[in-house]
Amino acid sequence: MIHGEDKDKLAGSGGAILTRRNLLELAGLAFAATVIPSGVAAAKAAASEDEAAQGVSPVMDKLSKYMSEAGERALPDEVVEKTKHHILDTLAAMISGSEIRPGRAAIEFVRVYGGEEVATVVASNIVCGPIEAALANGVLAHADETDDSHGPSRSHPGVSVVPAALAAGEQFGISGKHFLRAVALGYDVGARVTMSMGGPGYQAMTHRSTHGTVAAFGAGAAAGCAAGLGAQQMRLLLDYSAQQTSGIGAWSRDAEHMEKAFLFGGKPAAGGVTAAMLVRAGWTGVDDIFSGPDNFFEAYAPRENGVIKADPTQLVEKLGERYEITRTNIKKWTVGSPIQAPLDAFADFFKQRTFTADDVRKVVVRIASDEANTVSNRDMPDICLEYMVAVMLLDKTASFRSAHDKARMKDPAVLRQRAKVEIVADPRIDARRPKREAIVEVTLADGTQMSEWVRDVRGTAENPMTREEVVAKARDLISPVLGATASAALIEKVLAIENVKDVRELRPALRRG
Numbered sequence: 001m002i003h004g005e006d007k008d009k010l011a012g013s014g015g016a017i018l019t020r021r022n023l024l025e026l027a028g029l030a031f032a033a034t035v036i037p038s039g040v041a042a043a044k045a046a047a048s049e050d051e052a053a054q055g056v057s058p059v060m061d062k063l064s065k066y067m068s069e070a071g072e073r074a075l076p077d078e079v080v081e082k083t084k085h086h087i088l089d090t091l092a093a094m095i096s097g098s099e100i101r102p103g104r105a106a107i108e109f110v111r112v113y114g115g116e117e118v119a120t121v122v123a124s125n126i127v128c129g130p131i132e133a134a135l136a137n138g139v140l141a142h143a144d145e146t147d148d149s150h151g152p153s154r155s156h157p158g159v160s161v162v163p164a165a166l167a168a169g170e171q172f173g174i175s176g177k178h179f180l181r182a183v184a185l186g187y188d189v190g191a192r193v194t195m196s197m198g199g200p201g202y203q204a205m206t207h208r209s210t211h212g213t214v215a216a217f218g219a220g221a222a223a224g225c226a227a228g229l230g231a232q233q234m235r236l237l238l239d240y241s242a243q244q245t246s247g248i249g250a251w252s253r254d255a256e257h258m259e260k261a262f263l264f265g266g267k268p269a270a271g272g273v274t275a276a277m278l279v280r281a282g283w284t285g286v287d288d289i290f291s292g293p294d295n296f297f298e299a300y301a302p303r304e305n306g307v308i309k310a311d312p313t314q315l316v317e318k319l320g321e322r323y324e325i326t327r328t329n330i331k332k333w334t335v336g337s338p339i340q341a342p343l344d345a346f347a348d349f350f351k352q353r354t355f356t357a358d359d360v361r362k363v364v365v366r367i368a369s370d371e372a373n374t375v376s377n378r379d380m381p382d383i384c385l386e387y388m389v390a391v392m393l394l395d396k397t398a399s400f401r402s403a404h405d406k407a408r409m410k411d412p413a414v415l416r417q418r419a420k421v422e423i424v425a426d427p428r429i430d431a432r433r434p435k436r437e438a439i440v441e442v443t444l445a446d447g448t449q450m451s452e453w454v455r456d457v458r459g460t461a462e463n464p465m466t467r468e469e470v471v472a473k474a475r476d477l478i479s480p481v482l483g484a485t486a487s488a489a490l491i492e493k494v495l496a497i498e499n500v501k502d503v504r505e506l507r508p509a510l511r512r513g
Contacts, residue, residue: 057291060235062316063189067221068231070185071178079323080498083184085470086148088494089330090141090158091122091510092474095481096334096400097143098123098512102261106139119170120507123481127507130167134219134273137163138265144257144404145336145382146477150328151434151460153191154200155214157328159265161186164219164272168226169503171273176500182225186272187325189315190218196314197301200434203249204370205302205309211264212247213300219272220244227276232287239285240275242296244268255379290315329436330459330470334400334477336383338371341438341454346392348452349442357393357417359444365389366426366439376423381406390417400477436460467495482512 056064075083097103107124115129121136128136141147141159148158165182168174174182194202194210203210220241224234247263254260289296290312301310333343342365349355365385367375375385382388382403391402394417408414429437436457442450456463465473471491478487490509493500500506 056235056288057312059312059315060238060288060290062319064231064234064238066316066319067185067189067224067234067237068229070181070225071174071228073181073320075181075184075323079184079326080180081467082323082326083180084495084497085330085465085467086158086187086325086328087162087180087183087497088474088491089148089470090162091490091494092477093142093144093146093159094122094137094140094163095510096146096477097140097261099481100143100404101256102258103140103143105258106136106143106261106266110136119167120504120510122510123512125511125513130171131270131273131277133170134163134167134223135266135270137166138219138267138269139258139261140265142257142261142265144334146331146334146400148328148330149337150187150191150214150324151436152199152327153194153214153324154203154210154434155191155194155218156211156264157187157190157214157218157324159261160215160219160268160272161190161222163265163269165222165226166503166506167269167273168223168276170507171277172226172228173502173504174226176497176503176505178226179500179503180497182222184323184325185225186218186222187328188319188323189221190214190216191324191328192315192317192319193217196312197297197310200370202302206300207249208300209247209249209251209263211251212268213245215264215268216245216271217241219268220275221272223272223276224279227280229276229279233279235287235289236279236283236285237275239287239289240278240283241272242289244271244275245296245300252374257380327461329457329461330465330473332458332465332469332473333388333398333403334382334473335388335398335403336375337436338367338375338438339383339385339388340457340459341436342367342385342389342440343392343398344454344458345438345440345452346389347397348454349440349450350396352450355444357390359446360393360417360420360442361445362443363389363393363421364424364441365421366424366429366441367437368429368433369425369427370433371429371436372423372425381409384409385423386418386421387414389421390414393417471495482509 110121110128110132111126113132115132117127119130119133120127121133122140138160147156149156161183165179169179191214194213220237224237251260251263297308297310301308331340333340375383378384387409388398392398437455439453459465475487486509493506
C-alpha cells in the first residue's frame with residue numbers, strides 16, 4: 001500500500017515530481033493571477049487573452065467566453081428552481097446508491113486509495129482529495145437508475161456534473177449560488193456536444209457512448225466554472241475534456257451496473273475535476289479543439305459517405321436562452337428511463353378502476369426498438385420491464401426497494417404476473433424518439449380492455465414534477481440511509497442553496513455517522 005507523500009506524487013511533463021500539495025499551491029497561484037489581476041498584471045492578462053484568441057473559431061470564442069462568465073451570471077428564476085431540483089435529485093441518488101453494490105465498491109475504493117481531506121464522499125465518513133471524491137460520488141449517483149436523463153443528447157448529465165461541481169466547489173470554497181451556476185453550465189455544455197453530432201443517433205453510428213461523451217464535457221465545464229477559469233483557460237479545459245472523452249456502447253452488456261456507473265458518472269466527474277485543476281496549475285494545450293487539424297469532430301463525429309455529420313454551431317445555439325437543465329427529466333420512478341412511461345400508464349389505470357393482479361389476463365407494452373432491447377428480460381430488476389410491470393400489478397406502485405430486490409425476481413407470485421407481459425417494439429414509438437413514450441394495453445379476465453398512450457412522462461419538461469414531488473422522492477431515498485433529521489437538513493439547504501456562503505456547509509447533512 002502506498003503511504004504519505006509517495007501516494008500524492010504526480011509526474012510532471014518535464015519529468016519533475018509534484019506532490020498534490022504542490023499542485024494545489026500552483027493552482028492557487030494561477031487562480032490569483034487569472035481571476036483577480038490588477039494593474040500591469042491585468043493588462044498582461046488581457047493581452048494574453050487577445051493573443052490566444054487569434055485563430056480561434058467564432059464558435060469556440062463565444063462558448064469559452066460564455067463559460068468563463070457563468071459563475072457571475074444570474075440565471076432566470078425558473079432555471080434556478082429547476083437546477084435546485086436536479087441537485088437535490090442527484091444527491092438523493094448518490095445517497096441511495098451507497099446501499100447498492102457499485103456504490104459500496106466506490107466507497108471502499110476511495111477509503112483504501114485515500115487523498116488529502118478536501119472533499120466529501122457522500123453517505124460515508126470519508127473526506128478525501130477532490131478528484132477521488134468526484135469519482136466516488138459519480139459512481140454513487142449512477143449506482144442504479146435513480147438519476148436524471150436528457151433525451152436530446154441521450155445522456156445522464158447529473159451524475160457527472162453535480163459530483164464534479166461539488167468536489168471542485170469544496171476545493172475552492174465557492175458559494176451556493178456559484179455552485180448552482182456551475183451545475184447549470186455543465187448541463188448546457190455537455191448536452192450540446194452530442195446534440196451537435198446527431199444526438200441519440202451518434203452512438204448507433206459510431207458505437208461510442210453518448211453518455212460518456214456528454215459527461216466528459218459537462219463535468220469539465222462545471223468544475224471549470226467552480227475553479228473560476230478565464231476564457232482562454234476554458235478553451236484549454238475543453239481540450240483536456242476532449243482528450244478524456246471515452247466510452248463505447250458495450251456498456252449495455254454490463255450486468256452489474258458497475259462499469260456503467262464508472263462510465264456515466266465516476267470517470268468523467270474525476271476527469272472534469274482533473275482538467276480544471278491542471279489548467280489552473282498552468283498546463284497548456286490546444287486553444288480550439290473544435291476546429292483545425294485533427295479536431296474533436298474529425299475524431300469523433302459519425303461520417304456518411306465520407307462526410308462528417310456534425311454541426312459545431314449547435315454548441316452555442318441559443319446559449320443563454322435555452323437551458324438544457326430545463327429539458328432534463330427527473331424520474332418519478334427509480335427505474336430505467338424506458339420503464340417510466342409504462343409505469344405511468346398503470347398509475348392511470350388504477351385511477352380509472354379497481355382491479356387486482358389476478359384480474360389481469362394479458363399486458364402488452366409497446367415501446368421503441370432500442371428501448372425494447374435495453375429493458376426486455378434483463379437480469380437487473382430496475383431495468384427489467386417485465387419484472388417492474390409484475391411488481392406494479394401486485395403492489396400498485398414501484399418503490400426503490402422493490403426496484404432493487406433481485407431475489408424477488410424469482411418469487412412465484414411475481415413470475416405468474418410476469419408471464420402475462422409482452423413487449424413489442426413499435427415503429428410508431430420509434431418515430432417519436434428521442435421522447436420516451438409507450439402504449440400499454442391491458443386485457444382483464446372479464447374481457448375489459450384498457451389502453452393508454454403515454455406521450456409525456458411525469459418528470460419530463462412537458463409534464464414536470466412539482467417541487468413537492470421532487471422533495472418527496474428525495475426524502476424517500478435519503479431518510480432510510482442518513483435518517484430523517486439529516487434528510488430534512490439537506491433538503492432545506494439545497495432548496496435555499498443561494499443563501500449558502502460556502503458549499504462545504506452541505507457536508508454535515510451529506511455524511512453518514
